[in-house]
Amino acid sequence: MRRIALGVCYEGTPWLGWQSQAGGNTVQDVLEQALRRFTAQPVSTICAGRTDTGVHALNQVVHLDTAAERSLESWVRGLNALLPNSIAVQWAREVPDDFHARFSAQGRHYVYLLRQHRVRSPLLHGRVAWVFRPLDLALMREAAHHLVGEHDFSAFRSSQCQAASPVRTMSHIHIEQQGDFFLFRFSANAFLHHMIRNLMGMLIYIGQGRQPPDWVLHLLAQRDRRLSAPTFDASGLYLAGVDYPQQFDIPTRNPYDLLYELSGLRFAETVSEKS
Structure with missing residues (x-):
């Protein structure tokens, strides 16, 4: 048996998230169907992070065990010939056998692409989120600064979250603007169910002046999801990449370059960090 790691990119709008479901309309279901045809045997996959309905991935990492002998290039081209667009x-x-797409991961990165304009764009529907009220970049950056570090993120977890602990370490947050577009980048050791979409709802409230930046501190202290803003749209959210120990030689991709392909915008990194 060989263990193969794959980097998978997907547009999440047509799919009910990553994880396999009875109806079969998930990324995992479709990928495993393609793998079954490609290897002529049943194949089970494990991913780095399960994405929700409508959420995209730029570099989802997946591993599988198989007896099939194929070149690495065949794994890419052969599978893509069997996958939808x-x-x-x-x-x-x-x-190696000790690599695990989920448990070997040391950090995960998500990006969120948002457009602020008085009129929605049908051409960006499903790939870029939209708000019509103006946003204050400085207020959102100030609020994001309070999120960096180790915190109990109970106020930002879904009621369906199955994580054993709500404590996560946010290593940094980037928030950048170019014209009508805002790019948010979140990096942490791991994320809770709906955590980023709930953080986005809160940051947008603050950016619109509906709450002050230090509202973040109140929500973190109260640990009550009911007190925060509503969960925001999934369409702007992308799993950008996953960090692994160097010995596994797992490729990374620059999310700024990939988002340039999507939006035609160049963003420069600006980091909000706490030591």
Whole structure:
């Protein structure tokens, strides 16, 4: 048996998230169907982070065990010939048995792309979120600063979240603006169910002046999801990448370059960090 790691990119709008469901309309279901045809045997996959309905991935990392002998290039081209246009394998690596797409991960990165304009764009529907009220970048950056570090994120977890602990370590947050577009980048050791969409709802409230930046501190202290803003749209959210120990040689992709392909905008990194 060989262990193969794959980097998978997908547009999440047509799918009910990553995780397999009885109806079969998920990214995992479609990928495993393609793998079954490609290897001529049943294949189970494990991913780095389960994305929700409508959420996209730029570099989802998946591993599988198989007896099939294929070149690494065949894993990419052969699978892509069997996958729909909204899903594509970007790279393949043979990895040691102690590699695990989920448990070997040391950090995860998500980006959120948002457009602020008085009129919605049908051309960006499903790929970029939209608000019509003006946003104050400085207020959102000030609020984001309070989120960096280790916190109990109970106020930002879904009621369906199955994580054993609500404590997570947010290593940094980037928030940038170019014209009508805002790009948010979140990096942490791991995320809770709906955590980023709930954080986005809160940051947008603050950016619109509906709450002050230090509202974040109140919500973190209260640990009550009911006190925060509503969960925001899934369409602007992308799993950008996953960090692994260097010995596994897992490829990374620059989310800024990939989002340039989508929006045609160049964003420069600006970091909100706490030591």
